[in-house]
Amino acid sequence: MNTKKSIFLVFRLMIMILVLSLIFARKSAVEAENGATPTAKVTILNDDQKEEIESLREEVKKKVEEKLKTITDEKSEVGKRRSWIGIIKEKTAAGLTLLVRGETKQVKFDEGIKIVNSARKDIKIDDLKPGIKVIAMGYVQEDESLLAKRIVVAGNLEPRKTKVVFGKITDKSKSGQILVIADANEEGKDYETIIDDKTKILQVVAGKIKKAKYDDFKIGQSVVVVLTPVKGQENRFTAKNILILTED
Amino acid sequence: MKRELFLAILFGAILGFAVTGTVWLKKEGKLSLFKTSSEKQTETAEENVNEGTPSPAPAEEKETGKVFLEVSSPEQDSISDKEKITISGKTLENAIVVVVWEEGEDILVADGEGAFETEIVLVSGENQIDVTAYDDDGSSTAKTITVTYSTAKI
Numbered sequence: 366m367n368t369k370k371s372i373f374l375v376f377r378l379m380i381m382i383l384v385l386s387l388i389f390a391r392k393s394a395v396e397a398e399n400g401a402t403p404t405a406k407v408t409i410l411n412d413d414q415k416e417e418i419e420s421l422r423e424e425v426k427k428k429v430e431e432k433l434k435t436i437t438d439e440k441s442e443v444g445k446r447r448s449w450i451g452i453i454k455e456k457t458a459a460g461l462t463l464l465v466r467g468e469t470k471q472v473k474f475d476e477g478i479k480i481v482n483s484a485r486k487d488i489k490i491d492d493l494k495p496g497i498k499v500i501a502m503g504y505v506q507e508d509e510s511l512l513a514k515r516i517v518v519a520g521n522l523e524p525r526k527t528k529v530v531f532g533k534i535t536d537k538s539k540s541g542q543i544l545v546i547a548d549a550n551e552e553g554k555d556y557e558t559i560i561d562d563k564t565k566i567l568q569v570v571a572g573k574i575k576k577a578k579y580d581d582f583k584i585g586q587s588v589v590v591v592l593t594p595v596k597g598q599e600n601r602f603t604a605k606n607i608l609i610l611t612e613d
Numbered sequence: 614m615k616r617e618l619f620l621a622i623l624f625g626a627i628l629g630f631a632v633t634g635t636v637w638l639k640k641e642g643k644l645s646l647f648k649t650s651s652e653k654q655t656e657t658a659e660e661n662v663n664e665g666t667p668s669p670a671p672a673e674e675k676e677t678g679k680v681f682l683e684v685s686s687p688e689q690d691s692i693s694d695k696e697k698i699t700i701s702g703k704t705l706e707n708a709i710v711v712v713v714w715e716e717g718e719d720i721l722v723a724d725g726e727g728a729f730e731t732e733i734v735l736v737s738g739e740n741q742i743d744v745t746a747y748d749d750d751g752s753s754t755a756k757t758i759t760v761t762y763s764t765a766k767i
Binding site: 445446447448449450479500502503514515517519522525527529531532549550567569572573574587589591605606607608610 | 690741749765
């Protein structure tokens with residue numbers, strides 16, 4: 366009887382300890398996942414406190430709206446002083462339709478508009494004809510048109526002759542200051558490049574740009590170069606500015 | 614009776630130590646008896662990697678080879694009443710930036726945060742400013758900004 370009672374007692378104790386340990390272990394795991402257990406706090410507010418909270422809420426709302434408006438205004442073109450350069454597509458008594466970078470834009474004449482030709486001599490609205498390139502200067506309106514205060518008849522810009530090349534030096538002349546640069550972005554395209562006295566030679570050293578000289582050029586170096594074509598020599602270029610990217 | 618009581622306490626203590634030991638090992642991360650949901654997610658992700666399941670590449674890696682370029686000043690179609698203006702913007706850190714304008718050009722290296730800046734001289738009227746940013750491999754992005762230099766009152 367005593368033995369049975371003892372076994373039962375041992376068994377009961379073991380079960381109790383096991384259950385308690387499992388509860389403790391599970392609780393620890395849940396706490397580890399959720400962090401500290403939040404303590405619920407109930408605060409009863411009086412009318413003054415409620416009003417204060419409401420006024421703070423309104424103030425925050427107002428400030429957020431103001432900030433959003435500032436951001437929107439900064440991005441918006443409305444009211445900004447702009448110059449639209451384009452070809453006249455159409456002309457009416459009220460304004461012009463301009464073709465600006467392939468996009469059609471409306472220009473309205475301001476009452477006090479001043480129109481000048483390329484020699485900066487005054488001309489009349491009637492002198493503006495479709496096909497003429499103009500610079501319309503004024504302010505962007507809410508309807509996205511430009512209220513022009515001044516229109517200048519512009520000449521066509523000469524096509525830019527300079528060419529920027531990212532490439533590698535594949536050959537270096539020993540007799541003269543000539544490099545052959547292979548374009549990294551156009552396979553098989555080489556540039557015979559003259560380095561003259563006016564060429565600005567630079568090299569990246571420890572992340573900074575330093576002055577360099579012709580002797581610093583080595584075959585295999587990566588370079589970025591601004592080239593201008595040599596008159597009458599199709600495949601020869603003069604380097605205006607060259608930066609050696611490869612650090613020694 | 615005393616002997617049985619002693620045995621009961623001894624077995625109970627052993628069992629208790631076993632359970633508390635398990636909890637301690639779990640907390641130390643050496644045993645996963647009760648896994649938290651975040652641990653389960655991490656483990657699933659690790660499993661996916663091990664099994665070769667495609668997972669999103671880190672943001673830094675996504676940027677590799679792509680050159681972004683922002684020219685903050687001057688603004689497109691702006692009018693300047695000053696002959697000298699500053700070209701500034703942002704690109705990849707340490708990217709090479711080439712600025713070509715009507716009567717000059719400059720090659721710059723963006724700083725560690727990708728910022729770049731240079732001063733240029735405008736010609737009267739229309740000015741086209743070409744800005745090109747290159748990464749180490751020669752990949753590039755270019756932008757052209759049009760600015761009018763005019764001292765007329767508008």
